[in-house]
Amino acid sequence: MTATGASENVTARGGPGGGPWWWARRRSAVLDVLLALASTVECMAEGIPFAHTSGMPVAVGVLLGLVAGPVLLVRRRWPVVVVLTSIAVIPAEMGALLSIVGLYTLAASHVPRRIIGLLAGMTAAGTVVSTFFSMRQDVTVQPEFHPPAWFVVVMALAVGLVLTAPPVLWGLYVGARRRLVESLRERADGLERELSLLADRAEERAEWARNEERTRIAREMHDVVAHRVSLMVVHAAALQAVALKDPEKASRNAALVGDMGRQALTELREMLGVLRTAEGAVGRGPAGSDEPERLAAVASRVSRQAAGSAAPASAESAAGAGPAGAPADAAEPAGEGPWLVELGELVEQSRAAGMAVELSVQGDEGESVTADDAGPRYAARVEQAVYRVVQEALTNVHKHAPGARARVRLALRVGEVAVQVENGPSERGATDAGLPSGGNGLLGMRERVTALGGAFVSGPTDAGGFRVSAVVPVAAAA
Known part of the structure; x- marks a missing residue:
């Protein structure tokens, strides 16, 4: 916005305008052209009696109206210029349409209120003074009409008020409503951006939660299985070393390795069953809607299965100590x-x-x-x-x-x-x-x-x- 109250060429949606020059829309340009033509015709018509009254050539009065009327073309860009032009032609008793439209545009623009009040007051004062002298002259040339002294003053004030107040008040109302709509639109756009950011952050948190739960599941499976499989490999190496020297010890080690392998397979099968069950549950619900909770439940179940690994472990110890290497059941401790x-x-x-x-x-x-x-x-x-x-x-x-x-x-x-x-x-x-x-x-x-x-x-x-x-x-x- 410039110092004269011009606003940027934007559309109602806040984007670049599609009209020529400073108009936001083509229909706005057409409206201003029509208003400028009407104002030019009016000013040219009013310039003829002004030329007769002032003793100037008629061509000068018509030329003055031809210059002042088209100023309405720039009312959206420079509303202050339009109002100043209307004030300048008030002594010539022309430009009523120019003044009314100019004051409305000025009041609806982003010009500061003090400038609007100053220009509106100047327009009202000029109109009152011009009307007062015009009516006084008319009363003087009509001897049969003798109104009281206050009549001319009241009529001048009424004309000034009627030609100034309505366009200013209507322009202030339209400008306030326009600014309210713009602020609401900006707030809606801000809320939309904020919701988009919140959605992105929620997606990031969900992805982080999924990664964390996957890591937790992998850690639990590693703790449950890796220890038992490592012991199997160690016992297999010992079995290979004593197979020929001590057949009885080799038999015990072989039984122990078999028990460990079966227990490891059982635990793996249970863990994979947990994961498959969780995948089936997701298939029955909305895709991805409860994946973090599902992964948390899976990790919890895997953790509880990991808790049970100590009970079979005691069976391994009993198998290593017993003469036949047969595993003995051990009670699982209470809790997790x-x-x-x-x-x-x-x-x-x-x-x-x-x-x-x-x-x-x-x-x-x-x-x-x-x-x-x-x-x-x-x-x-x-x-x-x-x-x-x-x-x-x-x-x-x-x-x-x-x-x-x-x-x-x-x-x-x-x-x-x-x-x-x-x-x-x-x-x-x-x-x-x-x-x-x-x-x-x-x-x-x-x-x-x-x-x-x-x-x-x-x-x-x-x-x-x-x-x-x-x-x-x-x-x-x-």
């Missing part, structure tokens, strides 16, 4: 588990696979206690995280340091649980047992611990072994 009380069974599994493992548990005051006193005494998430750290650490010892001695230290404190698993160098002179590794074991341990607000540290020791340490706060999980 696995619990810290099952660490003893986990250590026995590694011992049955030939690893020398030492387990030490310290109580609140630093005194030594047994593994049976370890739980359940904390939140399920805390005990699960600590159990999985120990499980994955022992699995890594089987994979990458066969024959190495390992030590598991567990500290049960009032506000936190600390665990450390450390192994020495491989006594067989090998650094790796050749077991496949996805490289996600340490990452999964770190994710479990940090998700509860704990600290996780891992790295090689000076003696050539490896150490894994974790501290899990109790209050965060609760």
Whole structure:
């Protein structure tokens, strides 16, 4: 908008206009052309009596009307110019249409109110003065008409008010309504943009939730299956080594490997069944509408299945100790588990696979206690995280340091649980047992611990072994 009140050439929808020059629409240009023609004809017609009255040639009066009338063409671009022109021709008693349309356009434009009031007042004053002298002259030339002195003044004021107030008030109303519509449209556009941003953010959060739940499912499946399969490979290697020397021990190892394989297959089948069931549920509902909740439910069920892995683990220990290698059923602990009380069974599994493992548990005051006193005494998430750290650490010892001695230290404190698993160098002179590794074991341990607000540290020791340490706060999980 310029200083004269011109507005940008925009359409009603806020986009660029499709009309010529400064008109937003072609019909607006046609309307202004017609108004300019009517104003020109009026001013030229009124210029003839003005020329006679003032003693000027008629051509001058017609030329004055020809110059003033077409100014209405620029009323949308420069409304102030139109009003000033109408004020200038008031003494010539011409331009009534020019004044009315100019005041309306000025009041409806974005010109400041003080300028509108000033120009409207100047127009009213000029009209009153011009009407007063014209009527006074008419009264003078008609001796039979003798109105009171106040009559001419009142009539002049009435004419000035009638020619000025209605177009100004109507223009103010139209301008206010137009600005209101524009503000509502801008607000609607802003809300639409905001809703679009919220939808994008919701989609990002949903995608993040899906990725997080997929990662959680993968971590749970890794913890449940990888440990058991690693023990199977270790027992198979031991079976190959003693097959000819000790047939009885080879038979026990073979039975143990078979039991482990069947249990691993059962767990895999159950987990895949959970995923297939979840996919079928999604197929019955709107596509993608509840995927984060579905993944959370899947992860929860997989986690509960992971909790049951400690019970078959005790069967492995019994099979390794029994003369015939037959598995014995073990009762699953109450709750979601696995619990810290099952660490003893986990250590026995590694011992049955030939690893020398030492387990030490310290109580609140630093005194030594047994593994049976370890739980359940904390939140399920805390005990699960600590159990999985120990499980994955022992699995890594089987994979990458066969024959190495390992030590598991567990500290049960009032506000936190600390665990450390450390192994020495491989006594067989090998650094790796050749077991496949996805490289996600340490990452999964770190994710479990940090998700509860704990600290996780891992790295090689000076003696050539490896150490894994974790501290899990109790209050965060609760």
